[in-house]
Amino acid sequence: MVCLPLACSSPNLKKLGSLHEPQQVKRGGEIKSTGTHSHKSAKSKSRVLEDQERIEQFWLLFQSALKSRDSSKVAALTTFPLVDFIYEGIGKKGTREEFERAFPNLFNEDAIQSLLSQPASKLKKLPDGRRYAEWHNGEDSEGQLTIIYLFAAPNGMWRLVQIVLIG
Helix, strand or coil: CCCCCCCCCCCCCCCCCCCCCCCEEEECCEEEECCCCCHHHHHHHHHHHHHHHHHHHHHHHHHHHHHCCCHHHHHCCEEEEEECCCECCCECCCCHHHHHHHHHHHCCHHHHHHHHCCCHHHCEECCCCCEEEEEECCCCCCCCCEEEEEEECCCCCCEEEEEEEEC
């Protein structure tokens, strides 16, 4: 039986090293290696943890900017031009200026409250690693509106990259 360092409290077993380094454990007279994880899979797990930390840090900054209702603070956490930005009467290029003019409609009070109440762990994940949050105004037919806020980290830095309005 092999115990992980945090899960094992037996004083007779040596504390195992990191999963990155294969260890030798004596079992019933023979030596078995605990090095079942390759460096590649350990690095991959490390990258996933780092990415999770980055999205959580970004999400806290994003929520703080939303809480202030300051379009320029939210814009600072956004990549421009926004992908496929089409907002009637505001613009179609997805520039920072168009974003700031449309801000009160893109982030209405109900949408802001919904985003502020959502932890980073509840952001929905797409197969390519991007995350998104959505807000729906609760209407069933005429007047129905859903806003999807899409986040990505193409250069390792999470940003708002697209806003999709449906309705």
